[in-house]
Amino acid sequence: MRAFAQAEKFVSEVEGRKLRPVYVFIGDEAFFRKKCRDAILRSLVPDDLREFSLYEFDLAETDLAEILDRARTPSLMAPFQVFFVRGVKHLFGRGSNEDKLNSIEAYAKDPNPDAVLIFVADHISIPADVRRMDLTDKERYERIREAMGKYAAIIELGRVEEGDAVRWIQEHCGTREAKIDPDAARELVDSLGGDMMMISNELEKLMLYVGEKKRITLGDVETIRALRASTRPSLMRNSTLRVSPLMLTLR
Numbered sequence: 001m002r003a004f005a006q007a008e009k010f011v012s013e014v015e016g017r018k019l020r021p022v023y024v025f026i027g028d029e030a031f032f033r034k035k036c037r038d039a040i041l042r043s044l045v046p047d048d049l050r051e052f053s054l055y056e057f058d059l060a061e062t063d064l065a066e067i068l069d070r071a072r073t074p075s076l077m078a079p080f081q082v083f084f085v086r087g088v089k090h091l092f093g094r095g096s097n098e099d100k101l102n103s104i105e106a107y108a109k110d111p112n113p114d115a116v117l118i119f120v121a122d123h124i125s126i127p128a129d130v131r132r133m134d135l136t137d138k139e140r141y142e143r144i145r146e147a148m149g150k151y152a153a154i155i156e157l158g159r160v161e162e163g164d165a166v167r168w169i170q171e172h173c174g175t176r177e178a179k180i181d182p183d184a185a186r187e188l189v190d191s192l193g194g195d196m197m198m199i200s201n202e203l204e205k206l207m208l209y210v211g212e213k214k215r216i217t218l219g220d221v222e223t224i225r226a227l228r229a230s231t232r233p234s235l236m237r238n239s240t241l242r243v244s245p246l247m248l249t250l251r
Helices: 002-015 030-044 047-053 064-072 088-092 098-109 135-148 162-175 182-191 196-213 218-237 245-249
Strands: 022-026 054-058 081-086 115-121 153-156
Touching (some): 002 030, 002 153, 002 162, 022 098, 030 081, 030 196, 047 054, 064 081, 064 098, 088 098, 088 115, 098 135, 135 153, 162 182, 162 196, 182 196, 196 218
Parallel strands (some): 054 081
16 A cells, blocks of 8 residues: 555654654645654653653744754753654745755754654645645645755655555454454545545544444444434533543544
């Protein structure tokens, strides 16, 4: 499954401790971004050291020089530091940004070996069929690759073809010792427009709904959809009502 390959490659690098000093995540598919983030938290950021290991910045709010300075500085409290940097579009705004890009390149050539910088370009959408990519997004993507691809690893977090989404659902159910009927998997993908984050969340609700039965049918998918439509306003009217874990997920 092509769309899954780059996120899986990144996860493998994290688990194998073979990270590049700088990465750029390009794309707005939140499912893959969460998959990469979860791998980092699991492998590199101990729960008790998270406040000293994990940092979130936005270039709209924090100067790049400050971020790079913090990345260069070894931590006395944590064995490894992770820096997520959003707002990549501010590196390519009006005026000359050559100095900013050069400073990132300089860091990449002489990095802190106990840190990783991850720039998040989620203002760009990569469709399952890249031939249908919006012209503006394509130009933005090419500018980032041309400017940063020389020293940073580019990870595409694009949308997933519906057939691949169906296969992922079936494989994921298998890892949970459950089964899903083909028509149920197809309906789940069709009803959510191939959005992997929504599909993943909905599948978790279905797993909870079927319980020990361990089999998801088309009827189950339709029932959960109907429950969501009817339960959401009911829960809002009855906020003190005791509800099941499943009903809570449907809000």
